[in-house]
Amino acid sequence: MEMDSREYNGSCSCGxxxxxxxxxxxxxSGAADKLKDELINGKxxxxxxxxxxxxxxxxxxxxEVLNGLQKRCxxxxxxSDGLHADNHGVALAKENWKEEYDLIVAAGAGTIHDISRYIAHEKGIPFLSFPTAASVDGFVSTVAAMTWDGMKTxxxxxxxxxxxxDTRVFSKAPYRLTASGISDLLGKYTALADWKIAALLTGEHFCSRIxxxxxxxxxEVLDCIDDLRSGKEPAYExxxxxxxxxxxxxxxxxxxRPASGAEHHISHLWEMEVINAPLDSLHGEKVSIGLLLVLEKYQWIAEEIRKRGLEAVPYQGMQESVIKYFSDKGILEGVxxxxxxxxxxxxxxxxLQVSLPLIADILEELPACEEMEKILKKAGCAYRMSDIGLVDEKVSGDTFKDTTLFMSPYVRNRLTMMRVSWMLKSVKETRS
Ligand SMILES: [Zn+2]
Ligand SMILES: [Zn+2]
Structure with a gap:
């Protein structure tokens, strides 16, 4: 299929x-031939x-599919071993870089795309995307998600x-990559809820078309899960x-903003290795677990709001324990x-206090955590912490899960419900 991007261009009802x-x-299927033709004879x-x-x-x-470009490109x-979208990955690409290059064809998944888009920006040249797996939603992104000097940014x-x-290529990728793409998309549930809540509280721009x-x-992704598992090409498209x-x-x-909220911040925190050892897991796999943790927490918040069990209180600033984690990692200043x-x-x-019922309305529209777990399981996605090599054990008094939830908003200057929860105290606690 050809998607027409022009229909999204121009003025919008959001102003x-x-x-x-x-x-x-x-x-x-055959997109590679079109690309080759444009490179050799076309635009x-x-x-x-x-x-x-x-x-x-x-x-x-x-x-195989790009065969014939040897003379042209x-x-x-x-x-691939240990390759990440970070300073090191960019340095590797630059090592053999020739200044005459004037176009990049990014043939890979998320990491190759992030390195390509970063270098393309730095060198002031364009790049073409040739995704090898349906593993992330960032192929056409304007920003590169990189780990820079230890900070995920x-x-x-x-x-x-x-x-x-080319369907012949990305539908044949290891299923783990496809599952990661499914998870990355399912993460939009909480990302969109966070965006709506931020718009409600701060008047942040919200576009209903987006x-x-x-x-x-x-x-669309919910609709094609079964067919993806059975390898049907139309589902991959x-x-x-x-x-x-x-x-x-x-x-x-x-x-x-529309694609990344509290669930992505959790994934970024784990990638920064502040409270955990390096994980051998894909972006979407971490988002998958992040999504479940966020859904569980948001469900609890909604229930507590309905029971009038939560009260808005001023934000107290970064806790000592959080400061210690970030400073031990040497990134406190950056954070x-x-x-x-x-x-x-x-x-x-x-x-915040008067907005609580409206916040509960938004949170109650989210799928239940148990329901999401079933979907992820059915789709062959990561759904247990152990799937990505994590255990929910106690780390200096708190559980790993709680530490994750509490610290993850700090990775990004973006208002999420997880961050807002720092300003919510249980009524019993406040009164006692
Ligand atoms: Zn708009
Ligand atoms: Zn993502």
């Missing part, structure tokens, strides 16, 4: 102009020195000018188009900078 940078979104002939950026795994997946193959980058997703795009992506739709939603917003200005200072305690 903003939305801009989409990517013009071609081609998701078909990309204006670029003299294209380079294919890949790693040894992703090259293995694309070498250089190939920059990074070692989003760095300025560019969106691809076009996406060529919200609907994410809802559509969610509906549906998943890829849902992932790209979510990416377009981010492009329209200009940031990841403090990230959290300035403090998002919780953008509304009053009174505003």
């Amino acid at each position: 903003r102009e939305h801009h989409i940078a990517v013009d071609t979104l081609c998701i078909v 990309y002939t204006v670029y003299k020195y294209p380079v294919i950026l890949c790693d040894d795994n992703t090259w293995h997946a694309v070498s 250089d190939r920059l193959m990074l070692p 989003t760095l300025p980058a560019v969106a691809p000018i076009a996406v060529y997703a 919200d609907k795009m994410e809802q559509k992506a969610l509906a 549906k998943l890829m188009s849902a992932l790209l739709l979510s990416g377009l939603a981010m492009q329209m917003m200009g940031n990841s 403090q900078k990230e959290n300035t200005p403090e998002p919780l200072h953008s509304f009053t305690v009174e505003k």
